[in-house]
Amino acid sequence: METVELEIDGRKVRVAPATTVLDAAKEAGISIPTLCHAEGLEPFGACRMCTVEVESGGRTKYVVSCLYPVEQGLVVRTRSEKVDKIRKLVLEYLLARAPYSRVLRDLAAEYGADPNRFEREGSFCILCGLCVRYCAEVKGKCVVGFVENGPRREIAFDPYMAARECESCKGCFPLCPTSFAQAAYFLALAREHESASSRDVSASEVA
Numbered sequence: 001m002e003t004v005e006l007e008i009d010g011r012k013v014r015v016a017p018a019t020t021v022l023d024a025a026k027e028a029g030i031s032i033p034t035l036c037h038a039e040g041l042e043p044f045g046a047c048r049m050c051t052v053e054v055e056s057g058g059r060t061k062y063v064v065s066c067l068y069p070v071e072q073g074l075v076v077r078t079r080s081e082k083v084d085k086i087r088k089l090v091l092e093y094l095l096a097r098a099p100y101s102r103v104l105r106d107l108a109a110e111y112g113a114d115p116n117r118f119e120r121e122g123s124f125c126i127l128c129g130l131c132v133r134y135c136a137e138v139k140g141k142c143v144v145g146f147v148e149n150g151p152r153r154e155i156a157f158d159p160y161m162a163a164r165e166c167e168s169c170k171g172c173f174p175l176c177p178t179s180f181a182q183a184a185y186f187l188a189l190a191r192e193h194e195s196a197s198s199r200d201v202s203a204s205e206v207a
């Protein structure tokens, strides 16, 4: 089988072509932090937490390892001063959205990120898209999706579908790094119960 040889943190690694740097590192037992990646889901490249330093043809650049494919002779550094600085900044930005996330706080402690660097944004969703992709790709449903744009962008469950589809699933909950998926689901359920009650009242008025 054709393979590609690269170096990750000084270690020679051989993997199949088209493997991502993140997966190549994983195969070599080297861990890279991720926030929007999960096995079995399409890579999304949203959080930038998996940024690494790569050197190829004498040029150094910073790439998201969950999307970047391996190349013959590529040199990868999963930690460096600049990589750590990028991850620290990513965490500070995300903590402004989800200051109570345990996952973010643990990573912040590791990278020395200041949870109060940026003004809080009042959203608990870091837009990793894990819940959305799980629902679409694994369950073949679209109960949860992105809504709004710009700074107001977040996810929401369709109340009608959530009340009918999620009780036996809830598979996106453990994937969510901030617990916002659970909160959004219960909000959707409350909305659906409210609509169902007003539908019942209207029906009884007609009868």
Ligand code: SF4
Pocket (backbone or CB within 6 Å): 124, 125, 126, 127, 128, 129, 130, 131, 132, 155, 175, 176, 177, 178, 179, 180, 181
């Ligand atoms: S609700 Fe959670 S899993 Fe879904 S996009 Fe937001 S942070 Fe990610």
Ligand code: FES
Pocket (backbone or CB within 6 Å): 033, 034, 035, 036, 037, 044, 045, 046, 047, 048, 049, 050, 051, 064, 065, 066, 067
């Ligand atoms: S894990 Fe690679 S960008 Fe989020």
